[in-house]
Amino acid sequence: MLLYKYRTFEQLEFLLDIIVSERLYCSSYSNLNDPFEGMLFHMKRGFISFRGNFHPASQKSVRAVSPVKDAFILKDEPRVCSLSSDPTDVKLWSFYAAGHTGVTVEIDFDNITDALKVEYEDTLPDYSESGIALLEPKNVLLRKTKAWEYESEYRIINDVAYYPISGRVKRVLIGHKASEDRYCLLKKLLPSHIQLVRTRLDYERVSIVEKR
Template sequence: MENFPPVNTVRAGKMKLYKYKSLANLWHTLDVIVNQRLYCAHWSELNDPLEGRYEIYLGEKSAKLESIMTSRIESAKNTYRVSSLSADPTNFLMWSHYADGHKGVVIEVEVPEDHEDLIQVAYTPFLSVFTDKVQTKEDMRHLFNGKGEEWSYEQEYRLVTEEKFFQLPVAVERLLLGPLVSKEQESILRRIIPEKLEIVRMELDRVQGTLKVNSPNKAIQPTPAPLRFAESADS
C-alpha cells in the first residue's frame, strides 16, 4: 500500500488523553472507571461515513484482480475496532458534539505513548492507495490513520485493535464534569465514584467563549482556542 497518511510517532512514556461521554447511559462511564477499560467500536459504527476509505490503482491490470483485492482489503478491514480519544479536554465543539451538549463528562486516561495500538490521526485530503504489492496487516491499520481536514478540531488519537475492549494500564484518576451537569447529578457521581478519583467541574467563560478546568492541577490546562464567529457582511 502506498500514499497512506503517516503514523505520527510518539516518544516513550505515558500521555494523558480524554474520552468525551454522555451521562445518558451512566453505565458506559462507570465501565471505563470501574473496569479500567475502553470500549472499542467496530469501525463501521463511527460517525464519519468516509471512514477507512481507499483507492486501488492497478494501471492496465484486470478488473478481476481489483475485485479480488477489494474482497481481501474489506475482509481484513472488518477485523478492526476503534476507540477514539482527544488530546484536548477543553474543546468547546467536542463538549457539544460528544458530551451531550456540555451536560456530560470527560474521562482522563493514561495510555503508553509507544503502545502499538495507539495512532495519532492525520488530517488530510488524501486517501490510502493500494497497488498490486502485497498488503500487510499493518497496511490495513493504516486505513484508520487519516480523516478529512474538517475533523481536525477533534485532535484525535485512536486505539486501533481487534479487541472489543482496551485495558487501561493504570486506573482513571480524574473525571471532568461539563459546566451544565446538574448539582444533583454531581452529588450522585461523587457518592458512587471512588474517592481517590478527582472530580472537577469545567468552567464556561461566556465572554471569551472558552472552557477551562477548575482544578489546582495546572498540568491539565491546555491552551484553549476561543470560539470564533464569522464576520458579518456588514462589518
C-alpha cells in the same frame, strides 16, 4: 500523555464501565460516525468492491474505492477506540458530552504506545497495488479527512472489544451545564483516587477550562 473519553449521563452504564471495569470499548470501525471511515482508493484487479457489493470490471488493474475490510480481505473488521487529546474544545463537549451536560474521562497513557495519533488530510488515502501490499489496516484507520481535525484524535486499533486501563483513570471533568444532582451522584460513585473536576467557560480563549 493524557487522553480523554467523552461520555453522557444518558448512557451512564458506558461511563461506569470505564470507571468501574477499567476498560475502554472498541467499536467495529464501520459503526463509527464518519461515513468515509476506513475508505481508501487503491488499484485492484477483476472486481470493484464498495462496502461489500461487487460488480464485474476489467481484468486490468482499475482504481477502486473500498472499505479497509474488503481492500485487505480481512476475516474480521478492525476495532477502534477513539480518544481526544483536548479536554477544552467547545465542539467536543457539544457533540460528545450532550451539550456540556456530560463528562470527559482523563486517562493516563504514559509509557503506553497503543494509542496512536490520527493524521488529517484533504482527501481519502490513495494506494498503488504495490503500496497497499506493504500496509496494515491501521495505517488507513489513522488517516481521516480534515473535517474531523477538531477532534485531536488518538486511536487504539485492535481486534478485541475491550482495552484494559487498570489504574489509569486520573480525573473526571464534568460539563459546566451538568446539574448539581449529577455532580453529587458522580462524587459518590467515583473511587477516592479519581478526582471530580467542575468546568467553566473561558470567554477570553473561547474554550472550556477547569473551574478553580
